[in-house]
Amino acid sequence: MSMTMSQKILAKHAQLESVQSGQLIMTDLDLVLGNDITTPVAINEFAKLGTDKVFDRSKIALVPDHFTPNKDIKAAQQCKAMRLFAKDKKIEHYFEIGQMGIEHALLPEQGLVNAGDVIIGADSHTCTYGALGAFSTGVGSTDMAAGMATGKAWFKVPSAIKFNLTGKLNKFVSGKDVILHIIGMIGVDGALYKSMEFTGSGVKNLNIDDRFTICNMAIEAGAKNGIFEVDEIALEYLKEHHKGEPVIYQADSDAVYEKTYHVDLSTIKSTVAFPHLPDNTRTIDEVGNIKVDQVVIGSCTNGRISDLRAAAEILKGHTVHSDVRALVFPATQKIYLQAMREGLLEIFVEAGVAVSTPTCGPCLGGHMGVLADGEKAVATTNRNFVGRMGHPGSEVYLASPAVAAASAITGYITNPQEIKEN
Amino acid sequence: MKAQGVVFRYFDNVDTDVIIPARYLNTTDAKELASYCMIDIDADFARNVKQGDIMVAGENFGCGSSREHAPLAIKTSGIECVIASSFARIFYRNAINIGLPILECPEAVDGIKAGDTVSVDFSSGTITNESTNKTWSAQSFPPFIQKMIASEGLIGYLKEEGSV
Numbered sequence: 001m002s003m004t005m006s007q008k009i010l011a012k013h014a015q016l017e018s019v020q021s022g023q024l025i026m027t028d029l030d031l032v033l034g035n036d037i038t039t040p041v042a043i044n045e046f047a048k049l050g051t052d053k054v055f056d057r058s059k060i061a062l063v064p065d066h067f068t069p070n071k072d073i074k075a076a077q078q079c080k081a082m083r084l085f086a087k088d089k090k091i092e093h094y095f096e097i098g099q100m101g102i103e104h105a106l107l108p109e110q111g112l113v114n115a116g117d118v119i120i121g122a123d124s125h126t127c128t129y130g131a132l133g134a135f136s137t138g139v140g141s142t143d144m145a146a147g148m149a150t151g152k153a154w155f156k157v158p159s160a161i162k163f164n165l166t167g168k169l170n171k172f173v174s175g176k177d178v179i180l181h182i183i184g185m186i187g188v189d190g191a192l193y194k195s196m197e198f199t200g201s202g203v204k205n206l207n208i209d210d211r212f213t214i215c216n217m218a219i220e221a222g223a224k225n226g227i228f229e230v231d232e233i234a235l236e237y238l239k240e241h242h243k244g245e246p247v248i249y250q251a252d253s254d255a256v257y258e259k260t261y262h263v264d265l266s267t268i269k270s271t272v273a274f275p276h277l278p279d280n281t282r283t284i285d286e287v288g289n290i291k292v293d294q295v296v297i298g299s300c301t302n303g304r305i306s307d308l309r310a311a312a313e314i315l316k317g318h319t320v321h322s323d324v325r326a327l328v329f330p331a332t333q334k335i336y337l338q339a340m341r342e343g344l345l346e347i348f349v350e351a352g353v354a355v356s357t358p359t360c361g362p363c364l365g366g367h368m369g370v371l372a373d374g375e376k377a378v379a380t381t382n383r384n385f386v387g388r389m390g391h392p393g394s395e396v397y398l399a400s401p402a403v404a405a406a407s408a409i410t411g412y413i414t415n416p417q418e419i420k421e422n
Numbered sequence: 423m424k425a426q427g428v429v430f431r432y433f434d435n436v437d438t439d440v441i442i443p444a445r446y447l448n449t450t451d452a453k454e455l456a457s458y459c460m461i462d463i464d465a466d467f468a469r470n471v472k473q474g475d476i477m478v479a480g481e482n483f484g485c486g487s488s489r490e491h492a493p494l495a496i497k498t499s500g501i502e503c504v505i506a507s508s509f510a511r512i513f514y515r516n517a518i519n520i521g522l523p524i525l526e527c528p529e530a531v532d533g534i535k536a537g538d539t540v541s542v543d544f545s546s547g548t549i550t551n552e553s554t555n556k557t558w559s560a561q562s563f564p565p566f567i568q569k570m571i572a573s574e575g576l577i578g579y580l581k582e583e584g585s586v
Contacts (some may be wrong), residue, residue, distance in 0.1 A: 004450070037489065038489065066444075067448060074449055076452070139512060140520075141490040146576050149586050192511065383436045387439060
């Protein structure tokens, strides 16, 4: 029975020789993740199960990243409940403020993700870890509770779409533009219930941060997971961060894909998703004159060191437009420190950018950059739904760090090429 | 198990940010969450919905975040069942996991409008628009999921199976 990458990982974790799409299976889990919004609900469900033990305290990660540092009293209560649960169950991977980062940047960096793992997280962007060849997917709080208690989760084995990547990205074009381009092409439900598997000769031209960004937004096409073939670049990252041996799965040569898309990376332009869906995309030359009030650079999608370098390269020697509030959120403490050592934070502060401690904050309209009625933001985040970043009358335009940085300088959505040429 | 109620009708791609905006996620209290359900696209929903009512929407219902607060807010608001052309996958499993009945039936969605009275027979998957006397059959769930629905969700299922 021929299988895709995702199917092979699932079969192994279900102790089955092979699986086929549509089959319902129970799989073992290598990691269960929750954050300060989803974990409190999971704790309530966990209590209903009538057990006080977690399946493995080294295979659970709890990250207070959404409404932290605590935005209000209610958020503080939720974080406290999560902290007490972590202490009570002696959870090894609880990350307090000062150590924490945005979960999907933090977990790979902390060596909690390995190639070949099955990971569930009570956060939809858990699909990020496919960049390292893991099967990882977002679930709800009840799944998280059951996962913490049993170390297992139920899945309907997904079918898959293959993306055959070739060529090399042009200057100022990044993984964000690739995934926005793909979502624009297939739609917000274009991969509903399916795996998005990325392969081809162009993969080697994408750095690991580009791959994290691409897998991160697989959910915005409705996918169950996104996954890259493991190559030298992924192995190098794993060697630096993870103690275990990677387990590499390759799709069978005759594996069945519902569809194959060929994407020539050299043809992709900077891409922007207009309100109010991530598939409402336009290339930068089709954007027109969109004045912005706020620029957000960060999030689980684009808060990594490559993203900050791309933004700093554009902002260096420039000043943020007087009508714009520009905010940068390094995704983890380690990235923050690295950005400081590389002089990136100095470039940001000198340009008039507000630099924050890691938090999901504004991406979901939580805090640290909530929009008023009628305001527009260009953001390197992942969703531009109605009210996503604040008032239901506000608008979010999704873009790459380079486009966001260029827009901060001019005050309207701008091609980074224009800044570098002038 | 049957349900009958008045229809609240929405469009394609209803996302979890409009079902329950993130600014209200600083609580796990189901009643409080329900009081803000759909607020950004239908400010009157929470006030007008009655126990037993039915929500009907188009493609990709519940797309976006994994927040279980979304199906929980819908269920606690009084909605007995959600009928959609298709569901986003995390919402789909969350609804089943917490025992909120959902049915996929694009044909029924096309034949139901806001304010219609609709009845649903969960054992047969039959959907009837009582206002127009039209009936449809929704896709039935696989036996594993039917068992989970009968156990009122994943927690009940795991306890009955002795998995914990």
